[in-house]
Amino acid sequence: MGKKRVLLVEDEIIIARDIYNMLIHTGYEVVAVVNTAAEAIQKAEKLKPDVVLMDIMLESKRAGIDAANYIYFNIGIPIIYMTSYTDKVTVEKAIKSEPFGYLLKPFEERELQTNIEVALYKFQMEKKLKERERWLSTILISIREGVVATNVQGRVTFLNPLAEKLIGVNADEALGKLVNHLVHIIDENTQKKIAIPIKAITKGENFTFPPRCFLKGKNGQTTPVAPLIAPIKNEHQEITGLVLTLANIQAQRKAEEERLESLEQLTQSMTGIIQALATTIEMRDPYTAGHQRRVAHLASAIAEKMGLPPEKIKIIKLAAEVHDIGKIHVPAEILSKPGKISEVEFNLIKTHPQVGYEVLKNIDFPWPIADIVHQHHERLDGSGYPQGLKNGQILLEARIIAVADVVEAMASHRPYRPAKKIQEALQEIDRQKGKLYDPKVVKACLQLFQEGFLLCP
Known part of the structure; x- marks a missing residue:
């Protein structure tokens, strides 16, 4: 080079x-x-x-x-x-x-x-993230969905050509009309028209359409759709309008298996992004190579032991695989420094959850990966960092990764100290349960090792 x-x-x-x-x-x-x-x-x-x-x-x-x-x-x-x-x-x-x-x-x-x-x-890193964002943006633009935008009063300000075709009107005819007068979405189960609660959504309330709907066009033709509505926010996070998307799912209804396969491929793409980010940080620090992978292995096992649903376990595993991505901000010589690090160096290392959050927050993952990474060093008594969160303020996923992170870190070799026995790590989390660590998470972790669980190499 x-x-x-x-x-x-x-x-x-x-x-x-x-x-x-x-x-x-x-x-x-x-x-x-x-x-x-x-x-x-x-x-x-x-x-x-x-x-x-x-x-x-x-x-x-x-x-x-x-x-x-x-x-x-x-x-x-x-x-x-x-x-x-x-x-x-x-x-x-x-x-x-x-x-x-x-x-x-x-x-x-x-x-x-x-x-x-x-x-x-x-x-x-910024270049890579921008390239990834452009890639994701291209995928989203390529999705064939009808799009209708409104102002805060619910009057139509825009609709794309596919929306014109689905609804049966042209843009000039639709502009300025109330979306509830223009778009007729029917609940398949009740066969009743769904009135979109414009005022409630513009006040910040969530609204979800029933799982099975169809759109009734101006000519009476019906099309099975998956409608979504969300607020449009300006730079000050003020709601300035709404966007309604109408996905024609007629083909999906006829080929449900293909639809599920497509969704799985999208999930795999997101997972691939996470794994690429995980590799980025581990390549910089040979002493923690595999650390994120082992934490992910233990954290997902704890989650499974706690009886969490498969989707939640998947989120925990993916977040754990990039929980230390913020260490790209820390010079490699500090991460691999033998002997005791200085207070200034430690404070720089402590910025990694915040940096990790900044790196991940603009990637449109379908899971709260950025928030979990942001909180994995928080502690129940508020002594953690970077936000000093307490108890219920900390996401369950982050509390699980926190315990797995501590156990794996203590049991692994570091430049500034040799590895400790796994029993010492387990004793540490047991002593600090209820104060630093979630008691239910600690209980599940201890049970795992009592049953013969081994950290992956």
Whole structure:
């Protein structure tokens, strides 16, 4: 693998020389050193570096920020800011350009290297996630469903061509009409028309259609459909309208087995995404390789012992397989550091549940994977992190993974300590049940090992 290529943008010659020397000494290739915003943009477009070190204050107060905006949003190169200024206005403007790092001058060589490596990791992960989101978006766009959108009063503002065909009206005729007057969805069991509760949904209440419905078109023709309705929210999470989707399931009714197979394939795709994310973190840290897999094995066994339904067990297994994905934010040398880690290093490690949540929250999983990952270090007495949740505030799935995580971690070798006997780990969770750990989860875990359960290798 070649050296990482850096474009250095700094208008003070002495400082630029010092940073250049630091970069060369730490093994980076400096593709160019420039001192103006225009040159920065020109060199970034021509040389395509891996990262840009950008001085915020160039020839004018906002020149560095403006150049950074252009380079990141138009050329797609991550930016790390360097500055001696920390005033609130400058920082706020800088944040809007979505930098991947922020160095306050003067800085040490180690700090520079850490910022660059973290920025490159974050950028690569962001690229992968965006590619995955585009892939998922293409699938969703390709689904052949009728779509009807309304305002908060329930008047139609949009419908797509398939909705026009199903309902039997054209868009011009439908716009402005009340959706309940336009769309006639019938409950197959009662044979009665279903009135969509517009006011209740716009107030935040949930509404679900009966499991078997059909749509009655303007011409009297009926089509079996799977309707869904959901609120449309703006950036402030305020409900601004509703979207009704009408999936024509006539073919599915005729071929139920094929439909189930298709759903299973979609689940496998989601599972594949999770497994790919799990591999990403384990490849960075040889000491915890397999940790997530073993935690998933134990957590799903605990869930099964507790008598949870198969769907819940599957969710727990999948969430456990990526519960430490947030460690991509932690430098690998800290994760594999022998001996005692410092308080600063430990605090950085403790950010991994929050980082994991940020990584996963925008992936449209059909399960609460991001929330479970967010909570797996919470404890019943509120002493956990990052949110300090207590008792019933913590998801059951997270409470199960928390116990499995502790048992597996104590029983496995770490750079800073040898593995402990499994009995010591079990004694620890037994001592702390009711205080840190859910007593029912601990009971199920202890029963498993009493019955001869073994952690997978």
